[in-house]
Amino acid sequence: MKIIDIQEIDNLISLLREMNYLVVGPTIQNGAIIYSQITTSKDLPIGYTDDQSPGRYRLIKDKKESYFNYVVGPQSWKKFLYPAIQKLYTAYFKNNKLEIEREENPTTKYAFIGVRSCEINAIEIQDRIFFGGEYQNSRYKGLRKNCFIVAVNCSKANSNCFCTSMNTGPEVKSGFDLVLTEVINNSHHFFLIDSGSEKGEEVLSKLNTREPDKESLELGNKVIEETKKQITKQLETEDLKDILLRSLESPVYDEVSKRCLACGNCTMVCPTCFCMTVEDYTDFFKTKAERIQKWDSCFTLEYSYIHGGSVRVTTGSRYRQWLTHKLASWHEQFGTSGCVGCGRCITWCPVGIDITEEATKVRRIAEFQTTSMEEI
Amino acid sequence: MDVMVPNTFKVQKFIKETHDTFTIELKSLETKNGFTFEPGQFNMIYIFGIGEIPISISGDPNKSGILVHTTRAVGTVTKEMAKLKKDDIVGIRGPFGRPWPIKEAIGSDVLLVAGGIGLAPLRPVIYHLLSNREYYGRIILLYGARTPQDILYRKELEKLRSRLDIDIIVTVDRAVKNWTGNVGVVTTLIPRAPFDPINTIAMICGPEIMMRYTIVELLKRGLSKENIYVSMERNMKCGVGFCGHCQYGTEFICKDGPVFSFKEIEHLFGKREI
Numbered sequence: 001m002k003i004i005d006i007q008e009i010d011n012l013i014s015l016l017r018e019m020n021y022l023v024v025g026p027t028i029q030n031g032a033i034i035y036s037q038i039t040t041s042k043d044l045p046i047g048y049t050d051d052q053s054p055g056r057y058r059l060i061k062d063k064k065e066s067y068f069n070y071v072v073g074p075q076s077w078k079k080f081l082y083p084a085i086q087k088l089y090t091a092y093f094k095n096n097k098l099e100i101e102r103e104e105n106p107t108t109k110y111a112f113i114g115v116r117s118c119e120i121n122a123i124e125i126q127d128r129i130f131f132g133g134e135y136q137n138s139r140y141k142g143l144r145k146n147c148f149i150v151a152v153n154c155s156k157a158n159s160n161c162f163c164t165s166m167n168t169g170p171e172v173k174s175g176f177d178l179v180l181t182e183v184i185n186n187s188h189h190f191f192l193i194d195s196g197s198e199k200g201e202e203v204l205s206k207l208n209t210r211e212p213d214k215e216s217l218e219l220g221n222k223v224i225e226e227t228k229k230q231i232t233k234q235l236e237t238e239d240l241k242d243i244l245l246r247s248l249e250s251p252v253y254d255e256v257s258k259r260c261l262a263c264g265n266c267t268m269v270c271p272t273c274f275c276m277t278v279e280d281y282t283d284f285f286k287t288k289a290e291r292i293q294k295w296d297s298c299f300t301l302e303y304s305y306i307h308g309g310s311v312r313v314t315t316g317s318r319y320r321q322w323l324t325h326k327l328a329s330w331h332e333q334f335g336t337s338g339c340v341g342c343g344r345c346i347t348w349c350p351v352g353i354d355i356t357e358e359a360t361k362v363r364r365i366a367e368f369q370t371t372s373m374e375e376i
Numbered sequence: 377m378d379v380m381v382p383n384t385f386k387v388q389k390f391i392k393e394t395h396d397t398f399t400i401e402l403k404s405l406e407t408k409n410g411f412t413f414e415p416g417q418f419n420m421i422y423i424f425g426i427g428e429i430p431i432s433i434s435g436d437p438n439k440s441g442i443l444v445h446t447t448r449a450v451g452t453v454t455k456e457m458a459k460l461k462k463d464d465i466v467g468i469r470g471p472f473g474r475p476w477p478i479k480e481a482i483g484s485d486v487l488l489v490a491g492g493i494g495l496a497p498l499r500p501v502i503y504h505l506l507s508n509r510e511y512y513g514r515i516i517l518l519y520g521a522r523t524p525q526d527i528l529y530r531k532e533l534e535k536l537r538s539r540l541d542i543d544i545i546v547t548v549d550r551a552v553k554n555w556t557g558n559v560g561v562v563t564t565l566i567p568r569a570p571f572d573p574i575n576t577i578a579m580i581c582g583p584e585i586m587m588r589y590t591i592v593e594l595l596k597r598g599l600s601k602e603n604i605y606v607s608m609e610r611n612m613k614c615g616v617g618f619c620g621h622c623q624y625g626t627e628f629i630c631k632d633g634p635v636f637s638f639k640e641i642e643h644l645f646g647k648r649e650i
Contacts, residue, residue: 088378088380088381089381091422091424091467093424093425096463096464096465097465098384098424098465098466099384100381100382100467102378129617135379135616135631136379137618138378245626245643248625248644248650249647274618274620275619275621276614276618277613277619278427278428278613278619279427280425280426282425286425289424289425296613296619296620296621298620298623303621304610304611304621307448307450307451311611311649313649314649317648317649317650320649321623325620325623328626329623329625329626332626333628
């Protein structure tokens with residue numbers, strides 16, 4: 001563990017740029033924290049924080065000149081590693097000959113600055129999906145293996161955070177190259193910095209660092225402890241998978257369908273959602289077609305369409321698909337939960353539907369049914 | 377190799393089966409090694425500029441030189457496929473999916489129950505069973521079509537019926553003049569079908585409702601849940617578990633299926649909108 005002064009962030013950005021990384025970090029765009037290319041620390045949301053609750057997100061002035069004192073915004077790092085729109089190949093059709101030209105893999109080297117613990121967990125979940133099984137997504141794998149992660153320990157939580165329930169935060173424990181803890185205390189403003197990989201160590205050795213004293217280390221720990229205390233939302237995960245899979249016909253889903261707009265926002269902001277669809281874009285003369293892969297959402301009718309109609313017609317069945325996939329099926333499919341407790345789906349739901357509340361309702365009804373059956 | 381990029385195949389033959397079904401025979405343009413698959417597997421078929429869909433393989437698994445698909449012209453892609461002719465080119469990705477339990481069925485009676493186009497994914501099983509006839513007990517095919525005009529592979533079925541080592545019973549929902557065969561849904565054939573319930577593997581393919589009632593009848597005859605297999609169908613965009621569309625409870629139909637034993641999916645089967 002070392003200490004760097006806040007000015008050293010600019011050095012870090014320059015170093016990474018010199019190493020041919022495309023440096024991406026938090027910026028302010030359209031009234032939200034958006035991950036975008038940054039060239040200096042001035043691009044960071046200095047002095048801003050956010051206020052989030054179900055269906056509500058506001059960027060507000062922070063009381064201090066903080067660099068990273070906000071909670072996750074609408075977009076996740078998924079948009080870089082697994083872009084929303086990707087070309088798979090171009091098909092050429094001429095003289096009754098079909099030629100298929102695979103689109104080259106992207107080779108961008110990304111350096112992500114400001115990655116939170118829940119987000120590292122989300123990236124590691126997507127790793128399992130895209131290269132943990134028999135089939136490999138080499139586009140994703142290539143970008144992922146190239147990327148450099150500068151994590152940040154959260155210095156605040158909002159009312160939608162529940163990473164402590166999902167065992168994914170707020171403290172960054174692994175999966176990073178460098179990790180920062182921002183300490184603002186009276187006249188002090190510095191970062192504790194540590195490396196988590198050889199690549200990280202190499203970068204760290206080039207920064208102007210100093211050894212931390214005991215007090216600084218304590219201040220760093222306090223940041224994490226204070227954040228933990230701010231997390232009030234909880235999801236009881238014990239036996240949740242089995243309860244959800246047993247309760248597919250729970251009345252909760254019917255009730256949710258009265259509020260859910262089936263807009264798919266939750267799936268777009270979710271850092272682990274991976275569903276996609278594929279479309280052909282043909283030219284005017286039908287000689288060339290580009291095969292495009294796009295993010296898709298299980299909330300659309302088209303998603304489950306087979307001859308004769310869609311399988312999931314009611315909104316309740318689509319919500320059930322999403323919730324049970326995240327919190328239950330995912331375990332069977334990928335050996336982990338599909339939820340990291342980042343709270344994005346709650347914040348960005350236009351009507352503020354809360355996955356933790358709905359899952360808890362399913363649990364309570366299931367438990368009530370079990371106990372009343374026992375009593376009978 | 378990118379699993380999302382198809383290989384090109386040339387249409388060797390286009391066969392019109394019934395008024396709305398057809399078969400295409402394809403040959404690879406890229407390899408001379410042929411195309412090997414196991415009965416029950418499917419391919420993603422790409423039609424230039426239109427799209428890509430999953431279709432089960434209907435040919436003989438012993439003949440790797442030719443790839444055979446039978447389908448019904450019902451959606452955007454299949455309607456375009458119905459216009460294919462000799463020498464046209466399509467893209468193929470596959471084969472994907474878990475096959476029918478042909479190994480598990482060794483030593484048992486094998487009961488095949490097909491409804492409509494559901495016969496197409498079972499045809500490779502018939503070829504396999506007949507070319508390895510000594511490994512299996514009785515072989516019974518129960519096949520239900522809407523009308524006599526809708527009977528798929530009719531000439532082939534008639535020829536097979538002349539064999540003494542396979543029982544083929546066909547029924548139609550609606551008879552027309554000159555039809556002297558069975559009338560009624562395929563499930564009505566099960567109570568008197570000649571198989572030994574305690575030593576039979578059943579493979580069912582057809583509309584979900586048909587499969588559901590077939591299972592009811594098979595359970596009544598005393599078949600165990602683990603010996604009843606069905607082939608499931610859902611929307612698919614990739615075939616390899618990346619697109620999410622084919623999820624059925626915890627299963628991906630593309631890679632965990634499409635063939636499942638009834639025991640594996642009993643808790644989902646018949647539930648609405650899963």
